[in-house]
Amino acid sequence: MKAQCSYIPISIATLTDGAMLGLDIYQRLQPGLPATLLFSRNEPIDLHQLPAPNSCVNRRVLICRQDRDQYEQYLKNNWGRILDDPNVPVANRLSVMNEVVRDVMNGEFHQGDIQSIVSSANEVAENTVRFLNSGQLHLRQLSEVLHHDYTTFTHSTNVSFYCTLLAGHLGYSQQEQKEIAIGGLLHDLGKLEISERILKKPDRLNWEEYCLLQRHPITGFEKLADNEEVSFGQLMMAYQHHERIDGSGYPCGVRGSDIHPWAKICAVVDVFEAITSERPYRVPLSNSEAAELLDKGRGREFDTEMLDAWLEIIMQSERLDVTRSHRTTVSVVA
Numbered sequence: 001m002k003a004q005c006s007y008i009p010i011s012i013a014t015l016t017d018g019a020m021l022g023l024d025i026y027q028r029l030q031p032g033l034p035a036t037l038l039f040s041r042n043e044p045i046d047l048h049q050l051p052a053p054n055s056c057v058n059r060r061v062l063i064c065r066q067d068r069d070q071y072e073q074y075l076k077n078n079w080g081r082i083l084d085d086p087n088v089p090v091a092n093r094l095s096v097m098n099e100v101v102r103d104v105m106n107g108e109f110h111q112g113d114i115q116s117i118v119s120s121a122n123e124v125a126e127n128t129v130r131f132l133n134s135g136q137l138h139l140r141q142l143s144e145v146l147h148h149d150y151t152t153f154t155h156s157t158n159v160s161f162y163c164t165l166l167a168g169h170l171g172y173s174q175q176e177q178k179e180i181a182i183g184g185l186l187h188d189l190g191k192l193e194i195s196e197r198i199l200k201k202p203d204r205l206n207w208e209e210y211c212l213l214q215r216h217p218i219t220g221f222e223k224l225a226d227n228e229e230v231s232f233g234q235l236m237m238a239y240q241h242h243e244r245i246d247g248s249g250y251p252c253g254v255r256g257s258d259i260h261p262w263a264k265i266c267a268v269v270d271v272f273e274a275i276t277s278e279r280p281y282r283v284p285l286s287n288s289e290a291a292e293l294l295d296k297g298r299g300r301e302f303d304t305e306m307l308d309a310w311l312e313i314i315m316q317s318e319r320l321d322v323t324r325s326h327r328t329t330v331s332v333v334a
């Protein structure tokens with residue numbers, strides 16, 4: 001055991017037999033007891049060494065905070081395999097997917113190199129879309145593992161996942177969903193040019209700040225327009241995701257069929273993500289409250305087909321959740 005080690009928990013579900021993580025893994029058998037070494041950094045993981053291995057799927061072990069980068073690197077190298085592993089609970093796999101994509105986008109957005117951002121978005125979308133199409137999850141499960149803070153990379157990550165769900169529900173192919181997922185990751189790229197002070201300002205923006213904010217679809221378009229990896233639809237997601245069906249949006253005020261369908265998808269989930277997340281000036285809405293609010297923009301702000309499909313996804317998820325909690329109640333009573 002290391003002296004002076006500050007521990008952070010990791011999910012046992014992300015570990016597989018034989019994996020070499022290159023970091024020490026600890027367990028704490030009871031609260032208050034000191035952590036003890038489980039696997040040293042030079043030995044492979046042997047899950048059978050864990051007590052009660054069949055019941056440990058949701059349990060956590062500990063690593064030193066200073067080894068966090070090493071653990072994240074392990075996740076990035078192995079997340080495709082973890083997402084495909086039926087022995088890992090869906091919630092854990094969703095969590096791994098979210099942590100990896102969010103972490104990759106965080107790093108890329110902070111570096112600010114457009115080519116690198118586009119390449120990384122292409123890389124992460126493959127696993128994401130495959131997993132989100134595996135038919136084992138619903139919106140509530142997904143939104144429960146997502147972060148809901150107001151950073152551009154978190155927002156973009158969440159919007160990308162939601163775009164994939166909506167595109168899948170609308171019948172787009174997995175290849176199209178992948179392109180739309182990438183577009184979701186890139187849609188707010190123009191915000192990289194706007195200061196945090198404006199993006200996180202708790203008070204009403206002044207006119208100058210408001211104009212600056214409204215330029216971000218144009219800036220995003222300019223950043224992506226020359227990139228050969230970016231398709232027309234993805235470009236339109238960045239350029240038109242604040243356009244509205246009745247022409248009341250920005251930056252151009254185009255309406256109806258002049259708005260690209262992928263931008264219409266992005267518009268619905270972009271607003272949903274924003275109103276269900278923490279903002280400096282208000283509390284997040286629940287999924288059903290958000291559905292009610294979105295519905296007020298039917299045919300005026302949002303395309304009816306896209307909105308209906310998204311509301312259906314929300315309602316299905318809420319119904320499943322009610323069924324799930326009902327089942328839990330019954331089994332507890334029984």
Ligand SMILES: [Fe+2]
Nearest residue numbers: 187188241242
């Ligand atoms: Fe935006």
